[in-house]
Structures are given as C-alpha cells and as structure tokens.
Amino acid sequence: MRKIVAAIVIGLSGAAAVSSCSSAGRSEQVFSDEEKAMLAERETMRPMDPCGYFDDAAIQRIGTPDDIKLNNTFYACWVTFTPAHPADPARIMVDMDGPTEAYRRQSETQPLTPHQVGDTTVWTFTRQEGACTANVPVNDRRSIEIDAFAGAGRADQPQDQCAAALDLATAIVPHRLERPLRANSPRTQRNSRLAALDPCKALDTIGKRHDPHQYVNTNPWHCAFRLDSDDESSLQNISLEFTVPLGMWNATVTDITISGFRARQYYLPKAASILKRDDCQIVIETPVDGRIGHPEFIDITTGDCAIGRATGEELVRLFDQLPR
Structure with a gap:
C-alpha cells in the first residue's frame, strides 16, 4: 500500500x-x-519488533493462536486464530506506526469512542462490520494501532470486535513507551x-x-x-x-x-x-x-x-x- x-x-x-x-x-x-x-x-x-507488543495473556483470552508473524511490512504483526465461535476474532493486527488521534478525527467519518485506561485515553472505532480498531497513543507523532477482524462468511452473526481490540489495547498501555527489539525476540527469524x-x-x-x-x-x-x-x-x-x-x-x-x-x-x-x-x-x-x-x-x-x-x-x- x-x-x-x-x-x-x-x-x-x-x-x-x-x-x-x-x-x-x-x-x-x-x-x-x-x-x-x-x-x-x-x-x-528501526530495530523494533511489532510482534513484541502482543500480550500473551490477552491473546490466550481470545484463543490459541494458529500463527504470529509479520505482515508484508516490518511495522505490523498478525495473529491468526481458528475461532471457537462465529463472532470471535479470526485475525488481530498490531501496527506500531499507527496514526494520531488528531489525524484520525480528520480522516474518519465514523465516531471515535474514548476509553480511559489509567492516565491514557484509548480510542476505538468501527470502520466496517466485523472489524474494530483501537489506537494507543505513543506521542504526538504516532500510535500503536490494534485491528480485530471477524472471520469471513459470518455476516449473519454478531460481529462487534471492539471488546477484543480494546482488551489487547489495554494490555499494551503499560508498555506503550517500551521498545521491543527484534534482536531479543523469541521469534528471531x-x-x-x-x-x-x-x-x-x-x-x-x-x-x-x-x-x-x-x-x-x-x-x-x-x-x-x-x-x-x-x-x-x-x-x-x-x-x-x-x-x-x-x-x-x-x-x-x-x-x-x-x-x-x-x-x-x-x-x-x-x-x-x-x-x-x-x-x-x-x-x-x-x-x-x-x-x-x-x-x-x-x-x-x-x-x-x-x-x-x-x-x-x-x-x-x-x-x-x-x-x-
């Protein structure tokens, strides 16, 4: 893209x-x-690993992941699941070069919902049915973005993914200023x-x-x-x-x-x-x-x-x- x-x-x-x-x-x-x-x-x-932002406990609350890997880019990481229930997330993505709240407000037509997590405000919004985005602010230049997606072919099922996106975002908040490094990652590839x-x-x-x-x-x-x-x-x-x-x-x-x-x-x-x-x-x-x-x-x-x-x-x- x-x-x-x-x-x-x-x-x-x-x-x-x-x-x-x-x-x-x-x-x-x-x-x-x-x-x-x-x-x-x-x-x-540059030396950071976006997969390092995923919290293992929060992932396990969704289910046992099938895979955790980089997207086609170096700044985004995917976790994929085989959902136990139709409304459960099938994919979660974390992007460590996400947009700021100010930019999101200018560019999105969907309303942003604030959630107070300690002293940090996390924003969620739904761009499409079966998907939800949460943004954890890092500074005034970028955020950590979490996207949760339902599986395909479930249009007739409840698909609000914001609970999963917010749960993962909440787990990231205490670590949002940390710098997980690829060199220290258990996924050394x-x-x-x-x-x-x-x-x-x-x-x-x-x-x-x-x-x-x-x-x-x-x-x-x-x-x-x-x-x-x-x-x-x-x-x-x-x-x-x-x-x-x-x-x-x-x-x-x-x-x-x-x-x-x-x-x-x-x-x-x-x-x-x-x-x-x-x-x-x-x-x-x-x-x-x-x-x-x-x-x-x-x-x-x-x-x-x-x-x-x-x-x-x-x-x-x-x-x-x-x-x-």
Missing part, C-alpha cells in the same frame, strides 16, 4: 513534512524541528538484514546534482521524495518488504538484475495509466537470509525505469554494507 501518489505517502503516519535538500545531497539537508522529531522517531523504531536498512540513505548518493524534496514520516522502512523539487514526475517511493509486494497491475513485466540481485520491472506507459503518466515499479529480491529462510524485497516506484534502476543499485550497495 501507500505506493504511488504523494497523498498516500503523506498519510502513512497521519502527518508528513516536506523538506528541501541541497545539491550536495541529503547530508546537507536542513530539517525543521518537526522533521527532526520524526527522523529521531524513525531511528528508534524477524531480525533480518533488510530490516536494518535506512532506505532514505540512498538520497546521499542519488540526490547529488539534484534538488530533492523528501517527505518525512515515522515509517523507518519507507522513503518518499521528489528527486527534483519542482518536478512532480520525479517522485520516488521506496518500501522495504518482508514478503513479495504486489506488482503493478496490467503492466509490462521484465525480469532483470540489479547489481547481481534478481529483480522484476513493471512498466505502465502513460497511455495505459489511470494517473496519465509513465509508471515504473522495480522489485528487487534480496538473497535468502538464513535467519528467516526466504528472501525479502526492495520495492521502488517512480515514473522512469532507468532512474528506478539507479536507485535500486544504490540500495543494493547499501544493503551489501550491512552486517551479515
């Missing part, structure tokens, strides 16, 4: 700021106080090399001789920027993914290599694009990490495939420098 248009990018954590870079690259960028706070938040989150990569570091090199504008948000596994500040077509999005991302629909697909790594290029010409511009997606497959048993993926979207491939080459170079 959150791939192509800037509005989606900005919506990642409820707020984003745009900053200019000098022609020398990101190292000389002047950040506002808001941007500095977001960048500092990103660095504290999540402590991969790619999770340690800062995708925005690519700007230090590819931003030279350009005037980039970076969109700053609190997701440390995502980077969005215009390579040239006055050229909307130079927008690039970089996402680091735990599992293979969806490819661009209806595009021409070409298998390529990027600095020796297997990759797939998706190209959609302007005439076929609903955005009325050329679109290109480069998906790079990393070597299999022995700690997780499968490859991970670097996903780049841009309007020019040659530029996307150049960004990919720099990201592969940065990846190769990470400790093994």
Whole structure:
C-alpha cells in the first residue's frame, strides 16, 4: 500500500513534512524541528519488533493462536486464530506506526469512542462490520494501532470486535513507551538484514546534482521524495518488504538484475495509466537470509525505469554494507 501518489505517502503516519535538500545531497539537508522529531522517531523504531507488543495473556483470552508473524511490512504483526465461535476474532493486527488521534478525527467519518485506561485515553472505532480498531497513543507523532477482524462468511452473526481490540489495547498501555527489539525476540527469524536498512540513505548518493524534496514520516522502512523539487514526475517511493509486494497491475513485466540481485520491472506507459503518466515499479529480491529462510524485497516506484534502476543499485550497495 501507500505506493504511488504523494497523498498516500503523506498519510502513512497521519502527518508528513516536506523538506528541501541541497545539491550536495541529503547530508546537507536542513530539517525543521518537526522533521527532526520524526527522523529521531524513525531511528528508534528501526530495530523494533511489532510482534513484541502482543500480550500473551490477552491473546490466550481470545484463543490459541494458529500463527504470529509479520505482515508484508516490518511495522505490523498478525495473529491468526481458528475461532471457537462465529463472532470471535479470526485475525488481530498490531501496527506500531499507527496514526494520531488528531489525524484520525480528520480522516474518519465514523465516531471515535474514548476509553480511559489509567492516565491514557484509548480510542476505538468501527470502520466496517466485523472489524474494530483501537489506537494507543505513543506521542504526538504516532500510535500503536490494534485491528480485530471477524472471520469471513459470518455476516449473519454478531460481529462487534471492539471488546477484543480494546482488551489487547489495554494490555499494551503499560508498555506503550517500551521498545521491543527484534534482536531479543523469541521469534528471531524477524531480525533480518533488510530490516536494518535506512532506505532514505540512498538520497546521499542519488540526490547529488539534484534538488530533492523528501517527505518525512515515522515509517523507518519507507522513503518518499521528489528527486527534483519542482518536478512532480520525479517522485520516488521506496518500501522495504518482508514478503513479495504486489506488482503493478496490467503492466509490462521484465525480469532483470540489479547489481547481481534478481529483480522484476513493471512498466505502465502513460497511455495505459489511470494517473496519465509513465509508471515504473522495480522489485528487487534480496538473497535468502538464513535467519528467516526466504528472501525479502526492495520495492521502488517512480515514473522512469532507468532512474528506478539507479536507485535500486544504490540500495543494493547499501544493503551489501550491512552486517551479515
């Protein structure tokens, strides 16, 4: 998600700021106080494990989980169940880069219900039947979001999932400021090399001789920027993914290599694009990490495939420098 248009990018954590870079690259960028706070938040989150926020006792009150694993991203974790009763949750997700209450109030048409848990206000709301969201505030930049979903095919059953979402949120509140680390997780397969990569570091090199504008948000596994500040077509999005991302629909697909790594290029010409511009997606497959048993993926979207491939080459170079 959150791939192509800037509005989606900005919506990642409820707020984003745009900053200019000098022609020398990101190292000389002047950040506002808001941007500095977001960048500092990103660095504290990079080694964190979202699965570490789940409380085992609260999970067991729902049932014995079938699986606990990362979503396709590094900031969200799923717990799946085989419900004992039709109205019980079938899936629970925790997202440690959830939106703030202020952003939620601006973006949601459904009413938010406050719940006082100690000195913290947890908010719940129902966006769709059979699902409920609870948000535990961390600070004025992000929250921990809990989503509870009923199983499919139960439209005729009671499906209020807010009790389960609120129970898990209540268990998280005392630990909301803690930083569960992948390196200390009993699920060590999540402590991969790619999770340690800062995708925005690519700007230090590819931003030279350009005037980039970076969109700053609190997701440390995502980077969005215009390579040239006055050229909307130079927008690039970089996402680091735990599992293979969806490819661009209806595009021409070409298998390529990027600095020796297997990759797939998706190209959609302007005439076929609903955005009325050329679109290109480069998906790079990393070597299999022995700690997780499968490859991970670097996903780049841009309007020019040659530029996307150049960004990919720099990201592969940065990846190769990470400790093994």
